[in-house]
Amino acid sequence: MKRILAALLLLVAFTIPVSGAGAANQAKQIKTLHKQVKTLQKQVKTLRTQVKTVNTGLNAIYSIALVNWQATTCTLAMVADTFQATWTALDNAGISGAPFSTLLTPLDDYGACLDLGLTRQMGLSLPSWTAYNSLITFLYGP
Helix, strand or coil: CHHHHHHHHHHHHHHHHHHHHHHHHHHHHHHHHHHHHHHHHHHHHHHHHHHHHHHHHHHHHHHHHHHHHHHHHHHHHHHHHHHHHHHHHHHHCCCCCCCHHHHCCCCCCCCHHHHHCCCCCCCCCCCCCHHHHHHHHHHHCC
16 A cells, blocks of 8 residues: 555656646647747738738729720710711712611620710711710819
């Protein structure tokens, strides 16, 4: 019985310093992990700010691209209107040799001019610069 008691005392004596060293090591690891978490939190905050900035920039680029696309579509429709007015004028003047009247179907701009607040001049008997003036005013201001 004394031997068992002595063995238990030795076991306890050896485990106390080991567990104390283990606790010190765990405390050091926890301290290191806290530092890492704080660093990661700062990085996440920085990344969120960067993502917000990038998203804002992308929204602006998308808006500019959309207006550019609409302006291009509207310009092409205005050019088609001008050609059609020219062909109508040639037909009215009695110039023959080409079937201009078959090309007088208005070009669909899919609402691009309307979205930009511009008015097309379709079905004119003579070409006009009015639609182009409104487009240039839209793009560059009065």
